[in-house]
Amino acid sequence: MTQDPRWLTEAEQRAWQAYRRMFLLLNAQLARDLAQDSGLSEADYDVLSALGASPDRRRRVSELADRMLWSRSRLSHHLARMQQRGLVVREECATDGRGAVVVLTDEGTRTIERAAPPHVESVRRHFIDLLSPEQIEVFATIGETVVGRLTEGDH
Amino acid sequence: MTQDPRWLTEAEQRAWQAYRRMFLLLNAQLARDLAQDSGLSEADYDVLSALGASPDRRRRVSELADRMLWSRSRLSHHLARMQQRGLVVREECATDGRGAVVVLTDEGTRTIERAAPPHVESVRRHFIDLLSPEQIEVFATIGETVVGRLTEGDH
DNA sequence: CCGTCTTAAGTGACACGTCAATCACCTGCC
C-alpha cells in the first residue's frame, strides 16, 4: 500500500512555483536579448563561452560535453551546425585516434568576445542586480546543495 | 562608445553557475522520475495538472496557455498529441465561436491523479527536502522578485 | 598478437518548440 504523499506546504508551493516561472521567463528573456544583441542562441553562447575559457580555445568533444552537462549526441549535432557557420572546427586528436578536438575559429573567438559583454549585462539586469548580496549567497548555496545531491555517486 | 561591462563578481558567478547547473540536473532528474513512474513528460504533467486544477477540469485554450506561460502554438501542438493519446479532448466554446475548450478525459483524470503523488515525492527528494524553511522562504522571494520584474508592464 | 570489452564520436529517425502564415470569427465604427 502506497503511503499518502506529503503534499507541499503553502510556502513550499510558493518556492516551487516561483522557481518554475522564474526559469521560464528568465530563460526566454535572456534568449531574446542574446538573439537581438548577438544573433546567437543560448546553446551557441554556452558552447562558445566554454571553448573560449578553455586552454588554447580547444577541447576534447566529450570533455566539453561533460563540462557543459550536455549529451554527446546533442553536442555533436550542435557542433555540426556551428562548424557549418564557421564558428568552430573539428580536428583529430593526436593522442587518441577515436577522439576529436573542437577548436574555436577566429570568427568564433570574435563572436564570443563581442557577445559576452551584452550577455553579462542582460544577466545582471534581469537577475543578479535584483538580488542583495545575502540573497546571492543563499541562492548559490541552495544551488550547490541541490547539484551536490544530484551528482553524488558520480565518479 | 560602449562602457566596459561590469563582469560578475566571484560570488555572483557562483550563484549564476549553480543556478544553471541546478536547473539542468534537476530538470533531467525530475523528467527521468516522471517518465519512469508515470510514462509522462514534464510537459504532459504540467498540462494535466493545470487542467486538473481547473473548474470542471476544463479551460479555454488560450487561458491555459497564458496560465502556463506557453505559446499558443506550443500548447496547440501538444494538445493534439495528448488528444491522440486520449488524455484530453477539445470542445467548441459556447460563447465564442473562435474559441476552443480543452477538457480532461476520464483517463486524463486518472493519469494525473496517479502521477501526482510520485512526482511530488520526486520534487521533495531532489529539491524541497534539501532546503531549510529559511532557504525556502528566501528562494521564493527571489523567484517572485525576478518574475515580478520580468512581468511588470504586462496588463 | 588475438579476441573481447569498453569508449569516443557521429548518425538517423523521431518528438518537440518556434515562427510565420492562415482561417474563422468577433468587435466596433460609419
Next chain:
DNA sequence: GGCAGGTGATTGACGTGTCACTTAAGACGG
C-alpha cells in the same frame, strides 16, 4: 448592416534535442 481591424486557434516548415544504433579505435587478459 457591412467592412476594417483585431483576436482565438491551428498548421506547416524548420531548427533543435533525444534515443538507439553504428563505426572506429583503444585497453587488456590470455
